[in-house]
Amino acid sequence: MTSVDEKKIHHSHNIWLRDHCRCPKCFHAITKQRLLNTFEIPPDIVPLHVEPKIDGLEVTWPDTVPHVSLYPWSWLQQNSYDPKLKSLETANEKVLWGSKIEKSPPTVTYEEVMHGDDRGLFKWLSNIDKFGFSFVTSVPSTPEATEKLTERIGFIRETQYGRFWDFTANMAKGDTAYTTLALGAHTDTTYFTDPCGLQLFHLLSHTDGSGGASLLVDGFYAASIVKELHPTAYSLLSKTLVPAHAAGEPSALFRPNPSSGYPVLGHDPLTGELKQVRWNNDDRSVMSHLESDRVEEWYNAIRIWNQCLTSSDSEFWLQLQPGTVVVMDNHRVLHGRSAFDGKRRMCGAYVGMDEYRSKLAVLTEKFAPDTILRATNDLPLVTANGRNIWNSAL
Ligand SMILES: C[N+](C)(C)CCCC[C@H](N)C(=O)O
Numbered sequence: 001m002t003s004v005d006e007k008k009i010h011h012s013h014n015i016w017l018r019d020h021c022r023c024p025k026c027f028h029a030i031t032k033q034r035l036l037n038t039f040e041i042p043p044d045i046v047p048l049h050v051e052p053k054i055d056g057l058e059v060t061w062p063d064t065v066p067h068v069s070l071y072p073w074s075w076l077q078q079n080s081y082d083p084k085l086k087s088l089e090t091a092n093e094k095v096l097w098g099s100k101i102e103k104s105p106p107t108v109t110y111e112e113v114m115h116g117d118d119r120g121l122f123k124w125l126s127n128i129d130k131f132g133f134s135f136v137t138s139v140p141s142t143p144e145a146t147e148k149l150t151e152r153i154g155f156i157r158e159t160q161y162g163r164f165w166d167f168t169a170n171m172a173k174g175d176t177a178y179t180t181l182a183l184g185a186h187t188d189t190t191y192f193t194d195p196c197g198l199q200l201f202h203l204l205s206h207t208d209g210s211g212g213a214s215l216l217v218d219g220f221y222a223a224s225i226v227k228e229l230h231p232t233a234y235s236l237l238s239k240t241l242v243p244a245h246a247a248g249e250p251s252a253l254f255r256p257n258p259s260s261g262y263p264v265l266g267h268d269p270l271t272g273e274l275k276q277v278r279w280n281n282d283d284r285s286v287m288s289h290l291e292s293d294r295v296e297e298w299y300n301a302i303r304i305w306n307q308c309l310t311s312s313d314s315e316f317w318l319q320l321q322p323g324t325v326v327v328m329d330n331h332r333v334l335h336g337r338s339a340f341d342g343k344r345r346m347c348g349a350y351v352g353m354d355e356y357r358s359k360l361a362v363l364t365e366k367f368a369p370d371t372i373l374r375a376t377n378d379l380p381l382v383t384a385n386g387r388n389i390w391n392s393a394l
Pocket residue numbers: 161165167175176177186187188189190280283
C-alpha cells in the first residue's frame with residue numbers, strides 16, 4: 001500500500017477521533033449529546049501533537065486555539081474498530097432452557113422488587129436478561145398492585161388494547177385473547193414496527209371452570225435446535241419476510257405498516273447473533289410476496305419451527321395462580337394458553353424494550369459494574385486503533 005493510501009487511511013482515523021472528543025465543549029457531560037459541529041472539522045485534520053498519558057491518549061488538534069482531547073484507554077478499547085477489539089459486552093450470558101426449567105424457574109418476591117434499594121429490581125431484570133422471563137411471587141392479587149409492580153421497570157406501553165389491561169373472555173377487543181380459545185406459542189404485537197419488549201401477566205381469578213394453563217417457550221432454545229438440525233429451514237426463517245400487519249385485516253387491528261415485513265428470526269446485522277423471535281401464526285398476515293418456488297419450502301420451514309416450539313422438550317406448561325406474576329421478554333420467549341371455560345380474569349401490561357434495557361443498564365452499572373468488562377489501565381498502552389492514530393499523527 002503506497003504511503004498516500006496509508007496517509008488517507010490514517011486521516012480517516014483522525015477525523016473519527018476529533019469527532020468523538022468527549023471534552024465538555026464537544027460533548028454535553030450530562031445529556032451525553034454531541035455539541036461539536038462534525039461538519040466544521042477539516043476532513044484532512046491531523047493532530048499537532050499526540051501523547052499517551054496515564055489515563056488515556058492526549059491529542060492536541062489545530063484550531064484557532066489548539067484543542068486538547070483526552071481519550072481514556074478504556075474508551076478507546078471499547079470503541080476500537082480497526083481492528084474491532086474484544087467487544088466489552090456485559091457478561092450477560094443467556095441461559096437457554098426447555099421444559100426442565102420448571103424445576104427451578106427464575107423467581108423473585110414482590111417484597112424484594114418493591115422495597116429496598118433496587119437490588120431486588122436488579123435481580124428481577126437480570127433474571128429476564130438471562131432466562132427471558134421471571135416469576136414474581138407474593139404479589140397482592142389486584143390490578144393496582146400489578147400495575148405498580150410493572151411500573152418499577154418503566155412506563156407502561158399503551159397500545160390499541162389500552163394501557164394496563166384487565167381482561168376476560170368477553171371479546172372486549174377484536175382478538176382471540178378475549179375468548180376462551182387455546183392459543184399456541186406466540187409472541188405479541190408481531191405486526192408492530194417494534195413489537196413490545198416485555199409482557200407481564202397476572203391471573204387474578206378463574207372460577208366455575210377449568211383449563212387456561214399458561215405456556216412458555218424459549219424461542220432462542222427452539223431456534224438453536226432448528227439451527228443445529230435444520231440449517232436450511234433456519235436460514236429461511238431468518239430471511240423470509242412476514243408482512244407486518246395483523247391477521248384478519250382490515251379489522252380494528254389493521255395497522256398498515258411501511259415495511260414489507262420482518263423475518264421470524266431476527267439477527268444483529270453486525271454480530272449475526274439471534275436477537276429477536278417474532279412469531280404468531282394466528283396473527284400472521286397474508287404471505288403476499290413469496291416467490292412461487294419458495295412456497296413449499298416456506299411451509300416446510302415453519303412446520304419444522306412449529307414442531308420445535310411444540311415439542312414436549314421445549315414447552316414449559318404452568319398454571320398461574322393469583323399472587324404470582326410472570327413477565328417475559330417478548331422478543332425471545334413465546335407464550336400461549338390452553339382452552340378454558342368458566343370466568344377467567346387476567347391482567348397485565350407491555351413495557352417497551354428500550355425502557356426495560358435502559359433500566360437494566362442503569363442497575364447493572366450500580367450493582368454489577370464489574371460485569372461490564374472494562375479495560376484496565378494495564379492494557380497495552382495504546383490500542384491497535386490508537387497505534388494507527390498515534391503513528392499517523394507523529
Ligand atoms: C390481551 N393482550 C392485550 C395482552 C393481548 C391482545 C392480543 C394481542 C395479539 N393477538 C398479539 O398477539 O399481539
